[in-house]
Amino acid sequence: MSKVYSVAVLVGSLRKASINRKVALALADLAPATLSLKIIEIGDLPLYNEDIDVNPPASYTAFRQALGGCDAVLFVTPEYNRSVPAPLKNAIDVGSRPYGQSSWGNKPGAVISVSPGAVGGFGANHHLRQSMVFLNVPMMQQPEAYVGNAGALFDDAGHLSEKSKPFLQSFIDAFATWVEQHKK
């Protein structure tokens, strides 16, 4: 039997009705058997502050342990003001410390940005990639995933539209291959 890789899924929106969260759950359903996706919550992480990290809050420690225990990471995020939403950037910063003990290193990663707008969160997608280069996370290049007009992704009952399924399927299948190739 082939190995099953655990994937930490970080959702950049904290709101209950988040389209990005729905996309994350849809990807978990579509994922091939070699990937096990699990959302790691980021909403209760205090804003990163080196002073409080001298005695880290329990939420920092739990987040670092959860992330560190996973083989790979998947970001599903909206764009806020053409960049990464603050809660997600905060989670990236929390995971990167204490200095020399980053929880990110060498985990294969991917990002899918999702927006009701036409540009599909391109700015957030690439700003996030910039941080991940520094944190030594090899990010999947293709397929790029800028999902625009996201209001049409789900019907009133919350089901993913048939039209959207093939792209999300190709994205998560490519990520499974990426993880196998890059996981050391």
Ligand code: FNR
């Ligand atoms: C937005 N939104 C947004 N959309 C976009 O495509 N580019 C942007 O730069 C912004 N900027 C922005 C800033 C802030 C503060 C908010 C609250 C929203 C709109 C955003 O894409 C929309 O609210 C999405 O629905 C958010 O994703 P979730 O919450 O549905 O997952």
